[in-house]
Each structure stands twice: as structure tokens, then as C-alpha cells.
Amino acid sequence: MTKPFNLVDRLQVRAAMFAIGRSTLRSQGAPGMVAQARKFLRKVDLRRFSVATLDQFMDVLEEHTGLLADEFPGKGRGNWGAARKSLNIFLRDVLYSRYLCEYYKLAVLEPWLEVPLDSNVHKGLLSDVDNPKTMVPWPGVKALTAEVSSELQSVALSVAKSLDVARVHLDVRYWRRDAVDELAG
Structure with a gap:
């Protein structure tokens, strides 16, 4: 059986x-x-x-x-x-x-989910914001706090709105960006 x-x-x-x-x-x-x-x-x-x-x-x-x-x-x-x-x-x-x-x-x-934060997402957000100098520095996942996460999620929400996607999908934009961009043509 x-x-x-x-x-x-x-x-x-x-x-x-x-x-x-x-x-x-x-x-x-x-x-x-x-x-x-x-x-x-x-x-x-x-x-x-x-x-x-x-x-x-x-x-x-x-x-x-x-x-x-x-x-x-x-x-x-x-x-x-x-x-x-x-x-x-x-x-x-x-x-x-x-x-x-x-x-x-x-x-x-979907509209509430957060983008998973890591150094690649932080780097991607820096490239997509108007003034990168105003963005909080990346502390590393191990040192990430709720406060820093909230600030970065707010930036991600703004970037996502400008791209007309939910912020959770920014991970797809930033994950292994160079390699993906190369395959995408």
C-alpha cells in the first residue's frame, strides 16, 4: 500500500x-x-x-x-x-x-511582501534611487536591524512604485543582475 x-x-x-x-x-x-x-x-x-x-x-x-x-x-x-x-x-x-x-x-x-535584503539588493537599490548618498549603508545581514530593514524597505517600495511592480519582485531585478542581464540580451 x-x-x-x-x-x-x-x-x-x-x-x-x-x-x-x-x-x-x-x-x-x-x-x-x-x-x-x-x-x-x-x-x-x-x-x-x-x-x-x-x-x-x-x-x-x-x-x-x-x-x-x-x-x-x-x-x-x-x-x-x-x-x-x-x-x-x-x-x-x-x-x-x-x-x-x-x-x-x-x-x-503581493503588495505587502518585503524584498529579501542582502548586499545585492542594497547595491541594486543604490543604482535605482535618485540620491544614493541619502540611503543607509548596508550593515550586512547579520547586523541588520528592524529599523534599518524598515528604512530600506521604504526605499524599495518607492523604487518598486517607479517601476510599476511590487517590491518583492525587486529581488528578481537585482539577483545576479550582471549574469541575468547578459542572458536576457
Whole structure:
């Protein structure tokens, strides 16, 4: 007899695995952070993110950021920046998965989702803002705070509006930009 197959559950496992690669959390504090992030994201109840307002979404996102940061092992414990980056990449990938997005009714999140912050996104934002000197310097994921993240997300929102996209999609614009631009022609 074959084991039952739950497609939605399996897709969430897949999203957690693909969202968090070795480079996602490189040098973030301790060995085992990738495995812990994947384990955490695999178990996230995505129904909690199916909310009606931006404030509700931010509350759930902040709660999960704290929970994941507290689950990181060793010197990684409490790394808010790594937790937020992991959640933002995972939620972006969930949005991009038609099955997960439809099942959990998460399309409403698109305008609220944050761009996953890293040095590539920061560099991209610098290239897209009118006055780069006014932008906060990149502290690194490990030193990222809620305050700096909020400031950069505000910049990202402004850039995204000027490009007529949701800010979550800026990661697609900035990720390996030179290599992608070369392939795009």
C-alpha cells in the first residue's frame, strides 16, 4: 500500500528547501542555520499569513521572524536579519507557487511582501534611487536591524512604485543582475 500524498504539504517542503540554499545564510553565525531555517519554514502554518490588512501581515511576519531567530543554533541564535531574509525569500517563493498561493489565499500579500535584503539588493537599490548618498549603508545581514530593514524597505517600495511592480519582485531585478542581464540580451 502506498503512503498518502499531500501535494500542498510537499510543495511547502520544496519551497523551504529551495528558498534557503547554502549561500542564503553564509557566515550568519553558526553551522546548521540552513537546516534549521528549512525545518522551521517547512512547518510554518501559511494560513496565519492569510490576513486582511498590512498591519496584520506585519504582525505575523514579525512574530515569525522572532520565532525563527530564536531557533537558530549557537552564535546564530537571535540573528534577526537572517530570519527575516529567510522568511522573505520563502514567502516570495510561496507567492510564485500557484498551488500554495491559491490554496492558502495568499495573493493578497503581493503588495505587502518585503524584498529579501542582502548586499545585492542594497547595491541594486543604490543604482535605482535618485540620491544614493541619502540611503543607509548596508550593515550586512547579520547586523541588520528592524529599523534599518524598515528604512530600506521604504526605499524599495518607492523604487518598486517607479517601476510599476511590487517590491518583492525587486529581488528578481537585482539577483545576479550582471549574469541575468547578459542572458536576457
